[in-house]
Amino acid sequence: MTGYFAWHELMVPDPEAAARFYGAVTGWGTRDASTPDQPYTLLTAGDRPAAGLLPLRPADMAKGALPGWIGHILVDDVDATLARATALGGVVHVPPRSVEIGRFAVLGDPQGAVFAIFAGTLPEPQPIGTPSHVGWNELAAGDWPAAFDFYAALFGWQRAEAVDIGPMGTYQTFGLGGPAMGGMFDKPAAIPRPFWCFYIAVGDIDAAGTRVAEAGGQVINGPMAAPGEAWVLQGLDPQGAFFALLGTRATP
Incomplete structure (x- = not known):
């Protein structure tokens, strides 16, 4: 597909x-x-x-x-x-x-x-949440409805669930008619430019955050609760690349 x-x-x-x-x-x-x-x-x-x-x-x-x-x-x-x-x-x-x-x-x-x-030819994608695979694709946009229109016209994406995220507005998930594969929202003014962020599924989010620090990375946001009993964190690897992790928490 x-x-x-x-x-x-x-x-x-x-x-x-x-x-x-x-x-x-x-x-x-x-x-x-x-x-x-x-x-x-x-x-x-x-x-x-x-x-x-x-x-x-x-x-x-x-x-x-x-x-x-x-x-x-x-x-x-x-x-x-x-x-x-x-x-x-x-x-x-x-x-x-x-x-x-x-x-x-x-x-x-x-x-x-x-x-x-x-x-x-690329490897067969794994279901969302499969451990050690990218489990979510997220766009921090300048204007998410306009961004969605661009990607929908180009790739046929469809709106899925719209989530109220308070002062930040709406978090719009999207897919191709099946399970959602990502979401988009309007970035905060402090973020200088729109960008795509990809979440890697890791299991226990707190243990993963500890591993980030021990390996020389930096957790800059989270862990934070996400819909569906998921937890996420965002960080910088030792070379400055932004990354994100998706996991669970035994005791919220």
Whole structure:
């Protein structure tokens, strides 16, 4: 099925250090999947690929690229989707490129949040909440209704549950007609730009927060209660990449 987040990647200056950190926090293993042109590490949950890891080169950082995660949305045709995205007000950050397993491009939505599109072969996605897999995709938007309209027109997303989050307004979940795969809301003014955040399922959220600190990361928000008896926290890894965790709590 197209239109869903099919893959997530982390780009950092030191991939080996990142593999150690996320391995300690989430239990991920590693598998080398480099090509002659591109170093690449698969982050694995058991024998299943769960995410990708690749180096952020100094030349990219000199152009303003920062360590961080990006989500890939599966499409039938990268070039046709890119044309629709730009017609809807999106921008192109990385033009379409072909790799061994498919073709991808990196875009920005009209409000500046960055995402990727991919056509090709990717690992079968796991159900939401599967341990050591990304379990939620969240957009902190400048104007979430306008952002939703962009993604709905591009990928066919549908509104699911709308949750009142008090002074911050509405948290709108979305999907493709089945279970919700993410949510979006209007970011606080203190957050400088819209961005996508991805939540990794980890089991006990308090134990995971302890592992973050012990591995050299920083918890910057949470743990916080979320709908459905879930708990979440957000943090920075040792290289400054923003990440989030999704789990449970034995004693709320």
